Amino acid sequence: MFKTLSRRHFLAGSTAAAGALGLGSRAAFAADPLKVGFVYVGPIGDFGWTHGHDVGRKAVEKEFGDKVETTYVESVPEADSERVIRQLAAAGNKLIFTTSFGYMNPTIKVAKQFPDVKFEHATGFKTAPNVSAYNARFYEGRAVIGTIAGHLTETGKFGYIASFPIPEVVMGINAFILAARKVRPDAEISVVWVNSWFDPGKEADAAKVLIDQGCDVITQHTDSAAPIQTAGARGVWCFGQASDMSSFAPEHHATAILDVWAPYYIARTAAVLDGTWQTTNVWQGMKEGMVEMSPYNERLPAEVVEAAEKVRKGILDGSHHAFTGPINDQTGKERVPAGVTMTDEALLTMDWYVEGVTA
Template identity: 60%
Template sequence: MAALAIPAAFAADPLKVGFVYVGPIGDHGWSYQHDQGRLSVEKYFGDKVKTTYVENVAEGADAERVIRNLAKTGHDLIFTTSFGFMNPTLKVAKQFPKVKFEHATGYKMADNMGTYVSTTYEGRYIAGYVASQVTKSNKIGYIASFPIPEVIRDIDTVQLALTKYNPKAELKIIWVNSWFDPGKEADAANAMMDQGVDVILQHTDSPAAMQAAERRGAYAVGQASDMSSFGPNAHLLSVVDEWGPHYINTVKAVMDGSWTASAHVEGMKEGAIVIPGFNKSIPADVVTKAKELIEGIKDGSVYPFTGPLKDNKGELKVPAGTKLTFADLEKMDWYVEGIQADIPK
């Protein structure tokens, strides 16, 4: 009878799931929110899973080493959560065909490697609209990380909202070439405010810009997680990534054998992008309109990347009546009309 218990014990082995983060889980932004998703997996599956995470992983050779180590140590499913992890993930996936991999924000795939991304530009459009209505200086700031399509399209979406709802507003962009560097982010925020910017958006992961705005009486928009606690007066809204549902569904699929390498794109409609609330100082009619825009994004009646759209050199990029597909947005390498700057090389 004892021998019969051995297969049951093996059947009960937990699924080992690994997560690779570009920043610390204490960044209160991107990596923090992915880790909240990991914790939701643990809560949902209990002892049926065992999760591992590695934080502060540099993009490049270090990432490849970390990903390979997870694959070698028996992990059945590995999530890599930054654009710069794409090629290292693909290389390791080809070396470990029995392991399932999913890469966030990338576009390369393999038989055992899928992708997943949330349409953060939807939240940025709402943030751009609200910023356009509350600014007094008509100067909006954007702290940008790296000039990759995800960041460029989000900047573009903010400009599209400004153009539509407050053409007098000007978007100022500072590139910090980092996902997480509180010092650089604070310096960028202060430099912007020195130039008269009174609303700051960011595509970086610490709450430093929010804290700087709070100190100086400006507004700011939270990135990836709810940053309201870091600037109760400054906080206009946060564009929050909810990764838990995707992680839970993916683990379920691996467990029941239905997982295939797919390209998952989810946004407000699916609950992957959420705006939890608005600053009480925002006029009621602005909040009402913002909520209408959110519902429009969910039902498809509002789509920022609808032609005619020109780039900031005056060239028609999207004809009237045409909508950019997500495949187009994955390759976005141009600024829309209205942005008075060039994309760094």
């Protein structure tokens, strides 16, 4: 079973829910299902990031049935997340997934006030005795789509619609152009920052601007399908974000980077149910199944698919890493020597662009 609440109705009813929690006997409480809360930065209908997390929530429901009851609150601004997280904890949720980078500090703060509640924060790096962190190696998928883009482009100009300049996003931009330049050495990527995770209007406008500037491949690190729709309407190749967006541009959606959260959500819920939950901090990718690629567009030439698969399989068997040198930054300064692979610590603090990025 699950409950869905808008922010307004959730906040209005949370006090009553918290009060009702105290009315049951200990025996009744023990028999109650585990209440699991999810906090989403966008709407579940974004067909991207939040949609992917909600697929994971539904998988938890399917796996555990009446043993769990899930609740989600969608479209929660990062600036207002502390209040929503606190209300979920007060309402009796014993496991809470907070699914946006900007929820990190609010999650840590609320966790101190509810030590008996387990918290799981996506894409952050801070942990606590009752807070775990989990992240996906999205950059691995960027290496695959960058390879495809390098083969498809005629102008050598790519457009990238980005949300916020945090390391995760910067890392993705760099991985994309590094892979593309292995195919097309003179390629350049133009970045438009929309300063939002989900704003279809701004995302569509950004795509139009980039295409008008000569970019013949569009990709994104934002959550709506608007860039895909815009690119498809203009006959420009594009890549889905977080979920398969091919239905929005069947002819020009080359593939998508898929975020696969269900196995992690099921495992962490099971750990709370059986009492084995412990604080962890994981960063998983293709090898662990947290990152996958959607089916390749049938219109892609066979040699392009072959090149993409070579990169993907190399990531799986460990023979390929998106950030193995030589790598120079925007100024031409060598940042990573030939044959050296950047450490996870260096990647997670990345605040510089590689050659070929215009941002």
